[in-house]
Amino acid sequence: MFRRLGRLGHMSAQPLDSSEHRSGALLDHLARRMRLRSESVLAPLGLRPRHLVALTVLRAGGGTGQQALATILEMDSTNIVGLLNDLEAKQLIERRRSPEDRRRHVVELTEDGAKRLSEAECALASAEDEVLGALDRTERETLYELLSRASTGTAVTCTEAICATDDTC
Amino acid sequence: MFRRLGRLGHMSAQPLDSSEHRSGALLDHLARRMRLRSESVLAPLGLRPRHLVALTVLRAGGGTGQQALATILEMDSTNIVGLLNDLEAKQLIERRRSPEDRRRHVVELTEDGAKRLSEAECALASAEDEVLGALDRTERETLYELLSRASTGTAVTCTEAICATDDTC
DNA sequence: GTAATCGTCTGTGAAACACCAACTATTTAT
DNA sequence: ATAAATAGTTGGTGTTTCACAGACGATTAC
Numbered sequence: 001m002f003r004r005l006g007r008l009g010h011m012s013a014q015p016l017d018s019s020e021h022r023s024g025a026l027l028d029h030l031a032r033r034m035r036l037r038s039e040s041v042l043a044p045l046g047l048r049p050r051h052l053v054a055l056t057v058l059r060a061g062g063g064t065g066q067q068a069l070a071t072i073l074e075m076d077s078t079n080i081v082g083l084l085n086d087l088e089a090k091q092l093i094e095r096r097r098s099p100e101d102r103r104r105h106v107v108e109l110t111e112d113g114a115k116r117l118s119e120a121e122c123a124l125a126s127a128e129d130e131v132l133g134a135l136d137r138t139e140r141e142t143l144y145e146l147l148s149r150a151s152t153g154t155a156v157t158c159t160e161a162i163c164a165t166d167d168t169c
Numbered sequence: 170m171f172r173r174l175g176r177l178g179h180m181s182a183q184p185l186d187s188s189e190h191r192s193g194a195l196l197d198h199l200a201r202r203m204r205l206r207s208e209s210v211l212a213p214l215g216l217r218p219r220h221l222v223a224l225t226v227l228r229a230g231g232g233t234g235q236q237a238l239a240t241i242l243e244m245d246s247t248n249i250v251g252l253l254n255d256l257e258a259k260q261l262i263e264r265r266r267s268p269e270d271r272r273r274h275v276v277e278l279t280e281d282g283a284k285r286l287s288e289a290e291c292a293l294a295s296a297e298d299e300v301l302g303a304l305d306r307t308e309r310e311t312l313y314e315l316l317s318r319a320s321t322g323t324a325v326t327c328t329e330a331i332c333a334t335d336d337t338c
Numbered sequence: 339g340t341a342a343t344c345g346t347c348t349g350t351g352a353a354a355c356a357c358c359a360a361c362t363a364t365t366t367a368t
Numbered sequence: 369a370t371a372a373a374t375a376g377t378t379g380g381t382g383t384t385t386c387a388c389a390g391a392c393g394a395t396t397a398c
Contacts, residue, residue, distance in 0.1 A: 022290040022297060023309070024203045025225040026316035028218055029242070031200035034193040036243055049197055050354080056194040067375065073198070074205055076356055081377060095376095103364045103375040121191040128191060134318050140192070143319075146312045147195035149303050219385080235345065245387055250346060264345095272344040272395045 030131060037127035045120055046090060054083055055117045058093065058109050060152050065104040092116055199300060206296035214289055215259060223252055224286045227262065227278050229321050234273040261285055 035049045042048060047055075057072055058064075066084065070077040084107060087093040092113035098104040109117070132140055204218045211217060216224075226241055227233075235253065239246040253276060256262040261282030267273035278286070301309055 020287075020290055020294070021310065021313040021317075022293050023301070023313045023316055024200075024207055024218075024293055024297060025221045026313070026320045027196065027200040027203055028222050029226065029320050030316060031193075031196040032222075033243055034196055038193055048353095049193075052194045053197050053201075057198065065375075074202055075354095077376080078357080078378085079355065085377095101365070101375085105376065118189075121189050124191050124193055125189070128193060132192070132319050134321075135315060139315055139318075141190065142311065143315045144190040144192045144195070146304060146308055146315075147192055147199060148190075149308075150301050150312075151195045151198050153303055217384095236343090246345080247347085247388080248386065254346095270344080270396070274345065 033131045034127060037130060038124060041123050041127055042120060045116060045123065047116070047120060050083065051087060051092075052117070052120055054087065055092065055109065055113060055120075057151075058107060059114065059117060060148075062108045063106055065098065065106060067104075069107060087113070090116075202300045203296060206299060207293060210292050210296055211289060214285065214292065216285070216289060219252065220256060220261075221286070221289055223256065224261065224278065224282060224289075226320075227276060228283065228286060229317075231277045232275055234267065234275060236273075238276060256282070259285075 038049045038052070042052065054069075054073065057069070061072070064072070066080050067077060069084075070080045073080070075083075084093060084095065088095060090112075091110055094108050094110050095105040096108070098106045128140075132143070135143065207218045207221070211221065223238075223242065226238070230241070233241070235249050236246060238253075239249045242249070244252075253262060253264065257264060259281075260279055263277050263279050264274040265277070267275045297309075301312070304312065
């Protein structure tokens, strides 16, 4: 699964030169700022930030079992159940039994789910404007593209594919 | 590399057209993945992810009062106290009373604090490699630059300034 | 002097988890 | 066919991170 780690053989103490920029803390900081604003915006839609994460992941790479989803979201599978229960109760996702392995529940976005996700994303425009105010349009698109690629491992290239779907803004 | 997005002609009433890409959920997702890995790496250093966020913010824009810090981190000021207590107990920050307004505690990174932060960032290299594995070196630098600018509002442009400081890796 | 502000401390409660144990349905191995 | 492993579900426990409220001392502003 993770087959890169081949490079930079560390022959000295410093694998990297002086410019060691870690994005972790910044990621944390911005995610928090965004989440705080998202909560109030998402509440009327009956969603919480973590639901949105799940929906987003499902849109990007749907049709996975719950185990796989737990791996992607890095959450305990028992807690995934509750999360999906919420979403299924609202009919935003569907659990179908896999024909190949009937133990497995294949989780997928419903039409309603995709629509609600789009609505949520539109509603979050102002929140994003506040948090990413220092970045212009092109920079935000770049940011999205980088986050998107990082988030889905190495796959996707969904940039174009999605555009066709959520023009229902 | 990222300046394809030129095709989107119709400028309608909306400030934004159909390609509505929200980074919030991705930010959340990646921040979580990073935080999970950071915890184990940071533990031996006596730090937690949220300490690192505070230290990072303080390094970027030190010399602020706690109220201001609460605003930046968007946390309740009563909880800031505990956070700073932790860091002060480890002598990573200092609280000096402001000469102008002696009610105010000006918070600043100590030398130890800056060093510890650098150490932590170095230690987080492998965590970042895992989470941002899909991005190459240049892309990660771009990401850092974007996050950094967004995080500090509109100021800073610290990219070069910091390099000179934390080469003590 | 009185009022407002900054920081501190204490405590309460909610939410998001991780983790454990038990159970069902189903598949795979022997 | 029987046993073992796997996917999901349910219920429960405990921890951590918060937001929020109340009260206090120190300091400043009016």
